[in-house]
Amino acid sequence: MNDSITVLIVDDDLSIVELLKDFLEHEQFRVITACNATEAWDALQHCIIQCIVLDIMMPGQNGFDLCRQIRKESPVPILFLSAKSDDVDKIRGLSLGGDDYIVKTASPGEIVARVKAVLRRTSSPPQTTVETLLENGHLRLNLVSREVFVEGNKVMFTPKEYELLLLFTQHPKQVFTYDQLLDKYWAGIGDRHTVRVHVSRLREKIEIDPANPQYLVNVWGVGYRYEGGSRENVKDS
Incomplete structure (x- = not known):
């Protein structure tokens, strides 16, 4: 029942984008993709997005700057996706309002699981x-x-x-x-x-x-x- 949940993938590496898109669509998510911050921001203005998987190092505006811009207007869950595994970037990403930080060596299956975990934490209402x-x-x-x-x-x-x-x-x-x-x-x-x-x-x-x-x-x-x-x-x- 994930077909009503839209995930935005933002990454300039098209091979990663296509791989994640395949895995997320297999789990019945709707997927929108963007290869830079400008395209991502445009998608956010025109679509209802429930979760963002956001690369940090991109041409032009980087993922940290885009996250800062998004957080001025929206609490949408953001999972950073980075080639860097050091704690400095992790701390910075989480401090800016990111909900998770994933190193690109993680398997696509693990990334999908992390997306689901963040959505459970941020979307599940109590029974009353x-x-x-x-x-x-x-x-x-x-x-x-x-x-x-x-x-x-x-x-x-x-x-x-x-x-x-x-x-x-x-x-x-x-x-x-x-x-x-x-x-x-x-x-x-x-x-x-x-x-x-x-x-x-x-x-x-x-x-x-x-x-x-x-x-x-x-x-x-x-x-x-x-x-x-x-x-x-x-x-x-």
Whole structure:
């Protein structure tokens, strides 16, 4: 039942594009391809894309720059595809808002499996209609639509940002260490800077004064804690 899910493959290596396209279409995904950032951006303006497999090194605008551009407008899941396996590129890609980082030596089957895993994480709604409301009304998360409202205004979050925010708001006052967050959301790839970048972005979106956070606070040398209270309203689906 993947035929309603469209995956955009962006890579200037046509052999890789065709191979991945064959494997994804075999799993009943709809596939759109682009060989550079310009073509990819055009596809995003004209098609509904549920997932992007994005090469980093391309002629003209590279994958990192395109990811940065996409994240200004869309939380669509992005899986970086790169010939480089060093941690520096992995950390950079994840810090920019990528949801996964795959080295090109991976088999096409593994890449398809990673696409499916990201889509499960970012698309699967719970079985009931649940809203998590902070007691002070500052923040509201709808767990079915994955929408976030700050002071009543809808704010866009990337899939990774949403997952982090959901974790914090569902466990107020609980301290989450850097290592716990890295293991849970980045499979242990990255370092404290990776977490700090994402927390900084969350603060920019939920805090009145991000430089002096009231809700998502540091536990110095350990990690972070969410100070807001929360409650859940559960409605029958």
